[in-house]
Amino acid sequence: MTECSRVSTVSKNYAKALLDVADEFNSLDLIKTQLDDIKSVLQTSKDLQIVMENSSISSAKKIEILTSIFGSKIDEKLMNFLKLLVEKNRFGEFDSIVTSFNEFLDKKSNKKNVEVISPIELNFETKSNILFKLEHKLNCEVVPHWTVDESIIAGLAFKFDDYVIDTSVRNKIENLCKNISR
Numbered sequence: 565m566t567e568c569s570r571v572s573t574v575s576k577n578y579a580k581a582l583l584d585v586a587d588e589f590n591s592l593d594l595i596k597t598q599l600d601d602i603k604s605v606l607q608t609s610k611d612l613q614i615v616m617e618n619s620s621i622s623s624a625k626k627i628e629i630l631t632s633i634f635g636s637k638i639d640e641k642l643m644n645f646l647k648l649l650v651e652k653n654r655f656g657e658f659d660s661i662v663t664s665f666n667e668f669l670d671k672k673s674n675k676k677n678v679e680v681i682s683p684i685e686l687n688f689e690t691k692s693n694i695l696f697k698l699e700h701k702l703n704c705e706v707v708p709h710w711t712v713d714e715s716i717i718a719g720l721a722f723k724f725d726d727y728v729i730d731t732s733v734r735n736k737i738e739n740l741c742k743n744i745s746r
Contacts, residue, residue, distance in 0.1 A: 571660045571667075578654065579664035582645055583672070591639060596669055598638045599662045602646075605633070606658065616655050626650045676702055679709045681721040683732070686710065694720070 586595040606612060615621055615629060627647050635643060649655040670677065678698060686694070691710065698706045702724075713721075716732035 571664045572657065574654065575657045575660040576664045578645075578649070578657070579661045579668055582642075582661070582665055583668045585641055585645075587672075589641065591641070592669060592672075594639055595642055596666065598642050599665060602634060602638070602642075603659060603662050616650075623650050623653075626655070670707070674704045675707055676704050676724055677707045677709060678702075679711055679723040681711045681713050681716060681723070681732075683712070683714050683716050683718055685712055698722070 582595065583592070586592045606616070612629075612633070616626060627650050630646050630650065631643065634646070646655075649658060649661075654661075680691075680694060680698075691708070695706055695708055698708070716730075716734045717737075719730075719732035719735070721728065721730040721732050721735070
């Protein structure tokens with residue numbers, strides 16, 4: 565599931581620009597894969613994070629470091645994009661740019677990430693039925709993220725975009741308690 569943090573307008577603008585360039589050159593899948601790889605490297609390398617966040621290190625040095633790590637391994641347009649982020653002092657927003665890029669890409673390809681929360685592990689047949697109904701209801705391809713939360717007692721909860729649809733018994737009990745205490 566995409567991260568639940570708020571994405572700034574600036575991050576969305578950078579992501580949209582990158583999406584437009586990748587689309588123009590028919591390299592959407594390549595750029596997505598490489599963005600995810602870069603994000604993974606950044607998350608696993610604390611030293612690299614420290615360097616990229618350190619304002620006393622020059623942009624030129626940061627670009628040199630990024631080029632030595634990713635230069636020959638990623639698309640030239642993506643490398644230029646990383647350089648631009650460093651030069652504009654926006655590299656700190658890389659994670660939210662990637663999140664936004666992936667959201668734009670999903671929207672463009674009519675996909676929706678949906679977290680499906682159940683009180684127990686669901687079997688294949690039940691998951692298939694839920695997925696079929698979700699795709700019919702949302703009129704798009706659903707990328708499910710199955711989660712077990714025993715506290716919901718029974719029923720299901722669905723999270724996507726800014727929506728939460730909660731059909732769980734826990735939710736119904738909470739609503740009943742609120743109505744009784746009025």
